[in-house]
Amino acid sequence: MSGQQDCALQLQGSIAWPGVCHWGAGALARTVIAAGARLKAPLVVTDASTWRAVRSTVEAAFAAVPGLQWHVYDGVVPNPAVDQVREALRKGRALDCASIVAVGGGSAIDVAKAAYACLAGGLEADELLSPKGQAWLDSASVPDGPLFIAVPTTSGTGSESSSAALVQADDGRKRLYRSNRMRPSLIALQPDLTLSLPLRPTAQGGFDATLHALGAWINTDPSPVGKAMALHALKLCLRALPAVLRSPDSLQARADMQMGAYMAGLAIGMSKVDAVHAMCTPLESRVHGAHAEVLGPIFSVVSRYTAQTAPAPYAAAARMLGIANSGDDGLDALTLIDAVESLARLADIPLRFSDLALSEQDATLLASQAMQSASMPIHPRTLAPEEIKSLYLQMAA
Numbered sequence: 001m002s003g004q005q006d007c008a009l010q011l012q013g014s015i016a017w018p019g020v021c022h023w024g025a026g027a028l029a030r031t032v033i034a035a036g037a038r039l040k041a042p043l044v045v046t047d048a049s050t051w052r053a054v055r056s057t058v059e060a061a062f063a064a065v066p067g068l069q070w071h072v073y074d075g076v077v078p079n080p081a082v083d084q085v086r087e088a089l090r091k092g093r094a095l096d097c098a099s100i101v102a103v104g105g106g107s108a109i110d111v112a113k114a115a116y117a118c119l120a121g122g123l124e125a126d127e128l129l130s131p132k133g134q135a136w137l138d139s140a141s142v143p144d145g146p147l148f149i150a151v152p153t154t155s156g157t158g159s160e161s162s163s164a165a166l167v168q169a170d171d172g173r174k175r176l177y178r179s180n181r182m183r184p185s186l187i188a189l190q191p192d193l194t195l196s197l198p199l200r201p202t203a204q205g206g207f208d209a210t211l212h213a214l215g216a217w218i219n220t221d222p223s224p225v226g227k228a229m230a231l232h233a234l235k236l237c238l239r240a241l242p243a244v245l246r247s248p249d250s251l252q253a254r255a256d257m258q259m260g261a262y263m264a265g266l267a268i269g270m271s272k273v274d275a276v277h278a279m280c281t282p283l284e285s286r287v288h289g290a291h292a293e294v295l296g297p298i299f300s301v302v303s304r305y306t307a308q309t310a311p312a313p314y315a316a317a318a319r320m321l322g323i324a325n326s327g328d329d330g331l332d333a334l335t336l337i338d339a340v341e342s343l344a345r346l347a348d349i350p351l352r353f354s355d356l357a358l359s360e361q362d363a364t365l366l367a368s369q370a371m372q373s374a375s376m377p378i379h380p381r382t383l384a385p386e387e388i389k390s391l392y393l394q395m396a397a
């Protein structure tokens with residue numbers, strides 16, 4: 001047997017598809033119809049401003065279900081904390097809610113995921129980090145569990161299709177929960193629901209989705225479906241983000257951006273991301289900017305460092321997307337990195353931190369936290385803790 005065959009036989013994995021996604025015009029109404037009798041006493045988990053913008057559309061979709069009783073928790077805030085999970089859960093349990101409908105961006109969907117895990121698993125919010133909570137998160141889905149629907153109104157995190165939820169713990173640190181059981185089983189991608197999102201969060205979400213796609217593409221995870229999703233998501237994001245910034249009222253641009261973010265979420269659900277996101281999560285506990293504004297400087301430093309010794313995956317993407325074809329991996333990789341940085345500038349996302357101050361001790365701690373990410377070992381350039389520390393210090397310089 002050749003070495004290549006030997007290697008192929010050792011590769012293995014599983015592909016967990018997320019729920020059924022209805023996309024395009026009228027997606028929410030079609031989703032509610034598809035839910036049928038499984039949509040029992042839903043609790044809408046959202047934030048106040050999103051709810052003001054899309055309430056009438058959600059009400060119209062629910063009105064098609066005779067006698068449906070539903071309630072709203074609209075207390076989600078950006079960078080949500082476990083307190084919002086507690087509040088949503090308290091309200092859902094007090095009102096006998098039996099399903100969850102997340103309406104909003106990544107923050108609303110992440111809170112809804114954690115609240116759903118508690119509702120479906122009979123857990124309290126504080127138990128999610130305990131062995132009991134972890135056992136539920138790790139367990140297999142059951143077909144007759146409570147229904148969870150996601151209705152994203154932003155295009156960025158891909159939380160609607162990923163298995164992850166990022167929620168700040170009581171100690172201020174962001175905790176990432178992962179479970180295929182927290183994936184919404186129905187997703188409504190209705191482009192006009194993203195029209196009310198202002199340009200700034202639209203730009204930030206689009207950049208985040210771009211880095212999800214690129215991270216899932218360049219990492220060493222072997223999932224062929226994850227890679228296919230990542231590459232197509234990257235193609236869509238690189239095209240749709242400039243288009244949506246140029247023409248924010250274009251439904252086609254919004255639809256492409258929404259699908260790009262969704263597919264990038266699919267890709268990271270299957271293949272995870274890379275060191276850029278692994279290093280972002282700990283830093284976000286110290287830098288209180290938007291997620292994309294923390295990602296920008298990290299991307300600039302980490303991707304250029306990575307491409308010094310591992311340019312191949314960046315170069316392959318550049319060639320497959322028709323951005324570069326010099327035949328030189330190093331040059332083609334830099335062309336792709338330049339293109340992503342140009343996108344950041346177009347989206348008004350800084351590529352340098354203006355006021356980040358880190359001591360050696362801070363950087364050591366951040367590096368040890370970044371090492372805990374499941375995406376760090378699959379980064380295409382192996383990064384030792386000392387290198388990660390040095391990269392953090394470069395960003396602060």
Ligand SMILES: [Fe+2]
Binds near residue numbers: 157208209212277291
């Ligand atoms: Fe992200």
